[in-house]
Amino acid sequence: MNNFKFWSPTEFVFGRNTISNLGSLMKKHNATKVLVHYGGQHAERSGLLKDIENILQNEFIEYIKLGGVQPNPLDTLVYEGIDLCRKENVNFILAIGGGSVIDSAKAIACGVSYGGDFWNFFEGTVTINRALPVGTIVTIPAAGSEGSDSMVITKSDGMLKRGAGSPFIRPVFAVMDPVLTFSLPPEQTANGIADMMAHIMERYFTQTKGVELTDCMCEGALRAIIKEAPVVITDPENYDARANIMWAGTIAHTGICGVGREEDWATHKLEHELGALYGVAHGAGLAVMFPAWMNYVYTSGLDRFVRFAVNVWEINNTGDKKEMALKGIKALKDFFISIGLPVDFRGLGAKKSDIDKLIEKLSINTGGSLGNFRKLDMEDARAIYLLASQ
């Protein structure tokens, strides 16, 4: 087991009608002037935004609104948010939505407190050392950004999709009402499931030995997701299933599933290029790229893939490790298909002929190497994209 630090100070307020806690949560964090940040029409049409405005008004908390966050959130809106916060002396950011909105809020929060261009954080040239407090009202269980220390933003100039992180951007609270997720369409629900599973698998596939507890927790969380996923797809108003999936999205990305080991994250980087080039949903992109990555790297750590097959997918132990590993990968792929996810370029609307373009960007964004389970160069990446395109 490797040494680690784990710090997850977010206050999670989970369950039916927990929005009623919003006023006291805002007061606790001395919010007096708030940027309410959200996506598109859903927050408005559902009445959620209006409810939140009423709560803020009743608590005499001033606020301004900035909507329009899109999937694969753009730097342009972050710049707009930073300017707005400075102009209006905002001291708290309230994000209403899923990972895109929360990531955009995090980027604004650390950008406001920084004199230079916030994109420096994403170029890795400057370390984040403070941020405005961010609170979240989660409406899409997927990215786990409500409990994570990371964010991903796409630079519209050049479509560079990059991540950055800091303990300072962990949200101070997350209000999570599973009922708010009842109206998510099956496609978005499935994308979220792929995203949270990917967050666990990026941590699970490691060469670090002696991390039994973290392994067992990863496997447990994956099994719970696999059990609840078909329920939320076929019975979208099943409260308990929605609640388990929602909490799983958070658990998958607080870091608790990764402590004590080297994580991988190659698949996320491979997917980010698809997101940047085509604007595909992150979860759908991951559902395509994870099995492809697995098929390419599994011989570099056969025992880990056998364990994945047995403990997550209940594949029988036949003694033939290679066969078992491949059955585990196939089980994952079949599971993605069963909940309506794409598992190849075609399903995603991506083109084999764009692989050169993907590799070019990937090379810029990663410096030419990625992954830890197996260190990959751009030839490896090309081979994985090819596997995904077949």
Added chain:
Amino acid sequence: MNNFKFWSPTEFVFGRNTISNLGSLMKKHNATKVLVHYGGQHAERSGLLKDIENILQNEFIEYIKLGGVQPNPLDTLVYEGIDLCRKENVNFILAIGGGSVIDSAKAIACGVSYGGDFWNFFEGTVTINRALPVGTIVTIPAAGSEGSDSMVITKSDGMLKRGAGSPFIRPVFAVMDPVLTFSLPPEQTANGIADMMAHIMERYFTQTKGVELTDCMCEGALRAIIKEAPVVITDPENYDARANIMWAGTIAHTGICGVGREEDWATHKLEHELGALYGVAHGAGLAVMFPAWMNYVYTSGLDRFVRFAVNVWEINNTGDKKEMALKGIKALKDFFISIGLPVDFRGLGAKKSDIDKLIEKLSINTGGSLGNFRKLDMEDARAIYLLASQ
């Protein structure tokens, strides 16, 4: 699934030589005058106390020392600590040890900030609403107090052993070096293992439905402990096994294994009377009381016990639920025996003839009822003590 709040703001700094982080952690929490709180000779003889004093001196942080915390920590030392902190204007408490020392430190921390008798918190007449910050250096993996919001103190007058809790007493940091646990004797190691398993099982045995994720995480954590336990007993300097057991002690009691459901805690209350009357090690008492409690209540939730048998102990599904449930309970008992734990009154040095006395105290401490999986009255409690005494 029930609504819940989960907040675990402790910063865990885990691994070899992590004590080197102590200075910066203390500065981060503005510690200028520290009470160093510890148990007996181990901290002194091992050189750990001296190392810590050197770090504080190098950082120019003033400190005073209060040792002498015993297993089943007493109110008398808490009063002494409170007086000392007030007299010396202490603004930070550093606990070096396991659950007893950390609990004693927590009680001092909230007692200092309260005008009345700190025991009021344990009588439930007053709510804790602030406390001095507590940092911990963990040397015994067992109670998980380094990451929990609870504490247990024994009142020497009448030997009342009681718990209290508050978010305000969660430690601000925990330095956890598994190497510090290499020297723990097998008996104390096993007691710790029983304690952490009990913390998970008190949460796992619930009548709340629809908590699949939390169930899977409990089962995963139990499986990891069961796998690593024999290793730490037979090979006490096995770093990875010690590390997994140490982290399991924390995970077992942060609350993450209990979110979304009603917890039980009857067994802890039954054990507390054994601890108060005989001064038995908490883990040993739990190893005796848990199987007895299970044998008494399992018919009140057979499916839960079947799941425990199958998912934790890999008992074959024969279709005979009662038989499977009993096999699971027997597997737990056999496991406790295999790592040298007592599983009955005799092994604990407790006497059947004292059951009246135990019930009398239990009645005072619980108001006559305990548990949630099955609501128990004093006649039930008597029957469970009888089962444990056979």
